[in-house]
Amino acid sequence: MSKLFIPILLGTSRPKRHSHKVAKLIEERGKTIQDLQVQIIDPLDYNFPFDGNDEENKDPRYTQITAQADGFFIVTPEYNHSFPGTLKRMLDSELTNYIHKPVALAGVSDRIFGGVRAIESLLPALRELGLVPTFADLYFPEVQKLFDQQGTLTDASYKQRIDRAYEELIWMAKTLKYGRENNKSIYHTVKK
Ligand SMILES: Cc1cc2nc3c(=O)[nH]c(=O)nc-3n(C[C@H](O)[C@H](O)[C@H](O)COP(=O)(O)O)c2cc1C
Numbered sequence: 699m700s701k702l703f704i705p706i707l708l709g710t711s712r713p714k715r716h717s718h719k720v721a722k723l724i725e726e727r728g729k730t731i732q733d734l735q736v737q738i739i740d741p742l743d744y745n746f747p748f749d750g751n752d753e754e755n756k757d758p759r760y761t762q763i764t765a766q767a768d769g770f771f772i773v774t775p776e777y778n779h780s781f782p783g784t785l786k787r788m789l790d791s792e793l794t795n796y797i798h799k800p801v802a803l804a805g806v807s808d809r810i811f812g813g814v815r816a817i818e819s820l821l822p823a824l825r826e827l828g829l830v831p832t833f834a835d836l837y838f839p840e841v842q843k844l845f846d847q848q849g850t851l852t853d854a855s856y857k858q859r860i861d862r863a864y865e866e867l868i869w870m871a872k873t874l875k876y877g878r879e880n881n882k883s884i885y886h887t888v889k890k
Contacts, residue, residue: 703766724736760791770796780816800874805837809840828885836860
């Protein structure tokens with residue numbers, strides 16, 4: 699079987715963001731898993747002018763990545779009890795490329811809740827996009843204490859939690875891939 703391709707969507711472009719350390723950690727763990735290909739998608743590397751999904755304002759590289767993806771990992775910080783506009787803009791730019799693909803979620807905050815409200819507020823949008831959220835969410839509270847000056851994880855227990863989230867995501871990715879390939883749905887071809 700070919701490798702499952704899982705883009706890791708980094709949900710913020712904030713210059714001083716801590717979430718990229720979490721995305722990096724999730725990428726590193728993903729690289730240790732056989733049959734998995736992971737890649738951080740940093741909004742700073744892509745071009746998303748204006749809101750919406752008009753063809754001329756898409757970034758073809760993001761279109762290709764989402765088309766090839768077998769599932770997604772989203773890393774989102776919590777901004778005012780929700781998720782950043784940058785993440786919404788990135789997600790909004792595609793329609794059919796997400797349909798019947800799983801998504802694992804990681805919330806990040808500098809306080810005790812670990813981005814739980816960002817994740818909860820994100821779920822309705824993911825569902826509308828046709829994504830299938832897994833139930834093995836990850837929370838990274840007090841992220842400023844989680845990595846030392848060198849960016850090394852200070853609490854090793856997160857590795858096991860990340861691996862479990864991947865386990866569930868991989869199961870869903872394989873199952874939904876089989877479904878997409880063997881049970882055709884009108885939603886795979888028809889644009890909304
Ligand atoms: C605009 C803005 C709003 C924020 N709102 C919240 C919030 O509602 N709850 C919370 O726990 N942290 C909040 N934070 C703090 C973030 O949790 C903190 O910046 C953390 O490091 C994750 O975001 P980062 O990747 O941008 O660093 C907010 C940060 C910003 C920049």
